[in-house]
Amino acid sequence: EGLKALEAKLVRFDPNRLMHTAAFEGVMDQLAVQVENFHIKNPLRAAIDHLVLKNESKLEVPVFDRALKTLVERGTLVHEGDKVRRATFKVKLSTEDAACAAEIEKAVRETRFNTPRIDELYAKMPKYTKDRVNRCLGMLVDGGTIARLKDDVLLHRDSVKEAAEIITKAIQEKGPIEAAGFRDLVGTSRKYVIPLLEHLDDLGVTQRVENKRILRKK
Structure with a gap:
């Protein structure tokens, strides 16, 4: 009975890795505070990257994974894709932030495949600080x-x-396409088309085979 009582107070990660439940609660508190601090420092960011959270926590992978999973199950944190946020957190924009965000979106949307780079955005929006x-x-x-x-x-x-x-x-309609052919179709330059093609690869739309793109099989 004494052994069973002790085991009830332990969290097992693998056959050779155990942690007392009180210590594990402390780990989860630490992780929740880490996410909370991210929101405080970055009020306009919806969530922290999962990988950043894991690296900054300095926890062993099995411990981090179990702690995050438990916090999500408890409703403390939300884990969506590669992002983690506090369940109750919502981005709250000031009037100036909302206006700045709207101008950025407009500038990027209207220029389609020849969008401004970040330094060009600064120049186009001189009334806002670079930080904003x-x-x-x-x-x-x-x-x-x-x-x-x-x-x-x-x-x-x-x-x-x-x-x-x-x-x-x-x-x-025409089979595999080279970067130059796609560049002409969307009316942009090589400096834009290569990152765009790589992004479409990452999204699973296309796949690179030598110097051409084919559709990725679903």
């Missing part, structure tokens, strides 16, 4: 409104959807 632009852009990226690709290429989600439809139709 960065924070509002981060919020839009976190929310999925804007995709931030390789080489800091920014694309609106509508443009990503349009690009996926264009390349799908082109490959279905």
Whole structure:
């Protein structure tokens, strides 16, 4: 009975890894506070990256995974995709932040496949500080409104959807397509088309085979 009572107070991660329940509760408190501190420091960011949270926690992987899973089951945290947030957290925008975010979205959406880079956004929006632009852009990226690709290429989600439809139709009608051919279809330059193609690969729309793209089999 004494052994059973002791086992009831232990959390087992694997045959050789045990932790007292009180210590495990402390680990979960630490993780919850870590997420809370992220929200305090980044009020415009909807969630923290799962990998960032894991690395900053400095916990062993089995311990981190169990702690996060338990906090999600308890309703303390929400884990969606590769993001983690406090269950009750919502981004609250000031009037100026809302205006800044709207201008960023407009600038990126209207330029479709020839969007401004981040330094160009600063120049286009001189009434806002770089810090505010960065924070509002981060919020839009976190929310999925804007995709931030390789080489800091920014694309609106509508443009990503349009690009996926264009390349799908082109490959279905004419077969594998090279970067130059897709570049001409969307009317952009190489500095934009390569990150865009790689993003479509990451999304599972296309697959690179040598120097061409084919549709990825579902």
